[in-house]
Amino acid sequence: MTANQVVVVGAGIVGVSSAIYLRRAGFNVTVIDPLPSPGGASFGNAGIISADTTLPIALPGMLWKVPGWLADPMGPLTVRKRYLLKAMPWLMRWVRAGFMDRVIPISEAIRSLHKDAWDVYRDLLTPDAFSDLLRPGGHVQMWNGDEVSKTGKLEHEIRTRLGVESQRLSRSDLRNMFPGIADKPMTGYMIRGNGHTVSPRRLVRHLCDVARAEGAVFVPERVMKLIPGEAGGWTIMTNAANHLAEKVLVAAGAWSSSLLDPIGVKLPLDTERGYHAMIADPSIALPYTILHKDWGMSLSPMDEGLCASGTVEIAGVAAAPDENRARILAQKARYVFPDLKGRDPILWMGCRPSFPDTLPVIDAAPGHRDLYLFFGHGHYGMTGGPTGARLIAQMMRGSAPSIDMRPYSATRF
Numbered sequence: 001m002t003a004n005q006v007v008v009v010g011a012g013i014v015g016v017s018s019a020i021y022l023r024r025a026g027f028n029v030t031v032i033d034p035l036p037s038p039g040g041a042s043f044g045n046a047g048i049i050s051a052d053t054t055l056p057i058a059l060p061g062m063l064w065k066v067p068g069w070l071a072d073p074m075g076p077l078t079v080r081k082r083y084l085l086k087a088m089p090w091l092m093r094w095v096r097a098g099f100m101d102r103v104i105p106i107s108e109a110i111r112s113l114h115k116d117a118w119d120v121y122r123d124l125l126t127p128d129a130f131s132d133l134l135r136p137g138g139h140v141q142m143w144n145g146d147e148v149s150k151t152g153k154l155e156h157e158i159r160t161r162l163g164v165e166s167q168r169l170s171r172s173d174l175r176n177m178f179p180g181i182a183d184k185p186m187t188g189y190m191i192r193g194n195g196h197t198v199s200p201r202r203l204v205r206h207l208c209d210v211a212r213a214e215g216a217v218f219v220p221e222r223v224m225k226l227i228p229g230e231a232g233g234w235t236i237m238t239n240a241a242n243h244l245a246e247k248v249l250v251a252a253g254a255w256s257s258s259l260l261d262p263i264g265v266k267l268p269l270d271t272e273r274g275y276h277a278m279i280a281d282p283s284i285a286l287p288y289t290i291l292h293k294d295w296g297m298s299l300s301p302m303d304e305g306l307c308a309s310g311t312v313e314i315a316g317v318a319a320a321p322d323e324n325r326a327r328i329l330a331q332k333a334r335y336v337f338p339d340l341k342g343r344d345p346i347l348w349m350g351c352r353p354s355f356p357d358t359l360p361v362i363d364a365a366p367g368h369r370d371l372y373l374f375f376g377h378g379h380y381g382m383t384g385g386p387t388g389a390r391l392i393a394q395m396m397r398g399s400a401p402s403i404d405m406r407p408y409s410a411t412r413f
């Protein structure tokens with residue numbers, strides 16, 4: 001084993017950003033992933049860098065909306081019947097996380113993790129790469145009708161409380177901002193501190209190049225088991241080899257539990273599967289991403305086309321995708337932009353790694369030496385992943401992380 005050797009399991013945004021910060025912290029870094037990066041959720045997400053988004057996914061009053069969503073085949077949430085029993089404990093925790101006494105501290109923890117996202121991307125990328133890949137400067141949330149929903153109002157209150165600015169948008173503001181948008185009652189907010197990447201895929205690939213240039217090694221293998229050494233260190237058994245490391249960082253997104261359960265690290269991680277329909281050569285060009293809050297759908301202008309993405313499907317990591325959920329997103333995009341034309345959409349499904357309280361785990365593994373946990377960013381991994389990577393590298397180096405890490409602890413559940 002090389003001295004100071006760390007193995008990072010997983011080469012999504014979380015693993016790759018960690019590899020860079022671990023190299024900068026002086027470790028020898030090997031990243032193991034069987035797929036060319038990014039092969040997981042980091043490939044096809046909506047690409048919104050939600051630096052000024054502060055609200056968790058579970059919110060007060062949501063429980064009463066769930067039956068309506070589940071009954072609506074076009075709705076933003078579905079739970080596959082066969083998976084319902086397995087998902088029940090996670091769903092109960094999700095409901096509990098939506099009580100007001102939890103929403104405020106969770107929002108504060110989201111804020112702490114998200115607020116430096118742009119600075120961290122500037123730290124990871126050269127100025128040229130930053131301006132090629134990222135578009136700070138705004139993101140629009142919208143609702144049907146003239147009124148923002150109750151949860152939208154709550155989100156605005158929390159933003160204000162946390163010192164985040166946003167501006168209310170009228171129907172005519174939206175029509176001026178987005179030519180071709182439906183001529184229907186609608187309202188929204190502009191969040192200037194958010195922005196987007198023009199390609200999550202290209203952004204993560206570029207970060208791999210940065211990691212390689214800074215000395216990280218990538219190994220295309222699947223980790224099958226993590227075996228603690230009697231005298232310290234770890235053997236990482238893959239489909240093709242045994243790798244030795246002083247420390248292991250598990251950053252395998254929604255698949256992390258499959259490596260941790262066998263060694264007794266049990267966490268309530270599940271996946272909120274999401275979909276996208278990528279419409280190449282779209283007839284519209286958006287200046288900002290739009291998050292349609294009533295429909296749980298984002299519209300993001302990307303290199304590859306207009307990306308209509310979103311929805312939550314609770315069905316585990318292994319079930320086959322339901323391509324209709326992606327098709328519905330393309331249909332909904334046409335409700336927002338009735339004259340939208342483009343090529344037949346490319347359909348995609350990705351597994352968001354999610355804890356019920358929206359927050360990731362960024363921590364040392366309880367009960368094990370030199371094993372670290374870094375996954376569960378849910379809807380916000382492109383935003384909180386790189387900042388969390390800087391924090392976990394500080395933790396693994398033995399220095400005090402720059403923010404209070406208790407909200408992201410592995411023992412909070």
Ligand SMILES: Cc1cc2nc3c(=O)[nH]c(=O)nc-3n(C[C@H](O)[C@H](O)[C@H](O)COP(=O)(O)OP(=O)(O)OC[C@H]3O[C@@H](n4cnc5c(N)ncnc54)[C@H](O)[C@@H]3O)c2cc1C
Pocket residue numbers: 009010011012013014015032033034035037038039040041042043044045046047048049050221222223224251252253254255256259273274275276309310311349350351352353375376377378379380381382383384385
């Ligand atoms: C539809 C959708 C829209 C989204 N929109 C946004 C957004 O706008 N903004 C935002 O911030 N976030 C968004 N997200 C969330 C974001 O995509 C995720 O939080 C983030 O990509 C998670 O990154 P990750 O590195 O933890 O996981 P992943 O990207 O899933 O990477 C995990 C990696 O681990 C590897 N792996 C798994 N098992 C093993 C093993 N045994 N051995 C080795 N490697 C293994 C996998 O191959 C994979 O490459 C969205 C997600 C979806 C699905």
